[in-house]
Amino acid sequence: MKIEKYNEAVKLYYNRLFWYVAKSADDNDLAKDIVQDCFAKLWIERKNIDENKIKPWLFSVAHNSMINHIKREKKSVSIEQSGLHEPQVPINSEFETKEVIEKCLEGLPSIQRSIIILKDLEGYDYKEIGKITGLSMEQVKVYLFRGRQKLKNSIKEIKLLL
Amino acid sequence: MNSTQITRDNVEEWLFEYCEGTLTDEEKLNVEAFISQNPEYREELSFWEDSYLPQLSASPLPPEAQQLLKTNYFHLKFSTLFKCMAVLSALSFILILYFKSHNEGSKSQQKSILKTDKHIRHSENPAVPEKRQLETLRIVKADNPKSEILNTKIVEKIQENNLKVSDIAISPDSASVEPGGLLPKLNNEITDEYTREAPVANPLPADQTEKKELGKNNITKAKLSPSQRRKVAREIRKAQDLKEQEQLMNGNKPYIVPSDETMQ
Incomplete structure (x- = not known):
């Protein structure tokens, strides 16, 4: 990979990767550190990385770093046991759907958040998400359904309250 | 979808798949037919559609990202x-x-170039190849005007024709010059090149000739080193031989080498 490709990757994916980690881990400082590490690894491993697979490689590295960090911090809860946290959405008449979704997203378990972000924002299909997260296609689909269902219910509750 | 029948129990999954776009055309028609038959699920479908994250707006790179860029x-x-x-x-x-x-x-x-002005390369030993030049003679002004003339002629001849000394026919003027008369002067300036390879003459007559030549030129013996004296003697003999050969070639009377007594 040439310098031009690397710089292009930084320009294209830095914000997306940061947003992905920040929303998945719910920690902006951690997201900055992880994204910096990802691009540092990308530069080191540039000779071994296919230029057409930079984006999934970056998201995969970022996801693994994030999971490892969460495990180390013992913040990770078993995905199956974790329930939906009640989102603290400020209810006012001028709220927008985007803000509601972002707030509801914060209440999801990190794996469901990650999958929803990868699916909705990055446009990956189940197979690619499975490669990034290390899950099977079926697991991805199940987590996505559960996460999106929780989001839908949260949105429904908020909208019905108004 | 595994189950083809849409019911109130599995409608959530059907709506999810419908929003995901993974249904076939027939399945989509089935979902739409179910919603039309059950309008309360139309709102449910809109909530499902709202659960999709909006696309991120393009934002400038933060400073920490700028630091990651590599210069070329x-x-x-x-x-x-x-x-x-x-x-x-x-x-x-x-x-x-x-x-x-x-x-x-x-x-x-x-x-x-400088040497050609002052030096003449001279080889007389037939055993040595022509290209090999045994000795270098430096022509200098002699006190004797005749020898000066001869010197000049020798130099001119050598320079014009690129000849050796042995190739030069000495003019009649030079005949009046006593053979070897000019040579002590010449040989005083002999360089040391190839002196070892030069033919060594009989040392005894050389000493005698040397005395004469030194006396003629008012050069005391003490002024010359032994090696210089030997060189002088050597050159005198060479010149005498040369002269003799030239006279033979020109049909003149052979030059008689003066005896040691007459020399003295």
């Missing part, structure tokens, strides 16, 4: 740098050698 300066490896240095040093070495040899060549040319 060349990133030379050490080995590449070493190779470049080696090539450059080799080239410079070759250039130095070239200019050095060039300068030496020009200096030697200059020296040789």
Whole structure:
């Protein structure tokens, strides 16, 4: 990979990767550190990385770093046991759907958040998400359904309250 | 979908799949038919559609991302740098050698030009190849005007025709000059080149001739070193032989080498 490709990757994916980690881990400082590490690894491993697979490689590295960090911090809860946290959405008449979704997203378990972000924002299909997260296609689909269902219910509750 | 029948129990999954776009056209029609039959699920479908994250708006790179960008300066490896240095040093070495040899060549040319003005290369030994020049004679002004004339003629002849001394036919004027009369003067300036290879004459007559020549030129014996004296004697004999040969070639009477008594 040439310098031009690397710089292009930084320009294209830095914000997306940061947003992905920040929303998945719910920690902006951690997201900055992880994204910096990802691009540092990308530069080191540039000779071994296919230029057409930079984006999934970056998201995969970022996801693994994030999971490892969460495990180390013992913040990770078993995905199956974790329930939906009640989102603290400020209810006012001028709220927008985007803000509601972002707030509801914060209440999801990190794996469901990650999958929803990868699916909705990055446009990956189940197979690619499975490669990034290390899950099977079926697991991805199940987590996505559960996460999106929780989001839908949260949105429904908020909208019905108004 | 595994189950083809849409019911109130599995409608959530059907709506999810419908929003995901993974249904076939027939399945989509089935979902739409179910919603039309059960309008309360139309709102449910809208909530499902709202659960999709909006696309991120393009935002400028933060400063920490700018730091990650790499400048396009060349990133030379050490080995590449070493190779470049080696090539450059080799080239410079070759250039130095070239200019050095060039300068030496020009200096030697200059020296040789200067020498041609003052030096005449002279070889008389037939055993030695023609190209090999045994001795170098320096022609200098002699006190004797006749010898000066002869000197000048010899020099001119040699320079014009690039000849050896043996090739020169001495003019009649020079005949009046006593053979060897000019040679002590010439040989006083003999350089040391090839003197060892020059034919060595019989030392006894050389000493006698030397005395005469030294006396003629008012040069005391003490002024000359023994090696110079031997050279003088050697050259005298050579000149005598040369003269004799020339006279034979020209049909003149053979030059009689003066005896030691007459010399003295």
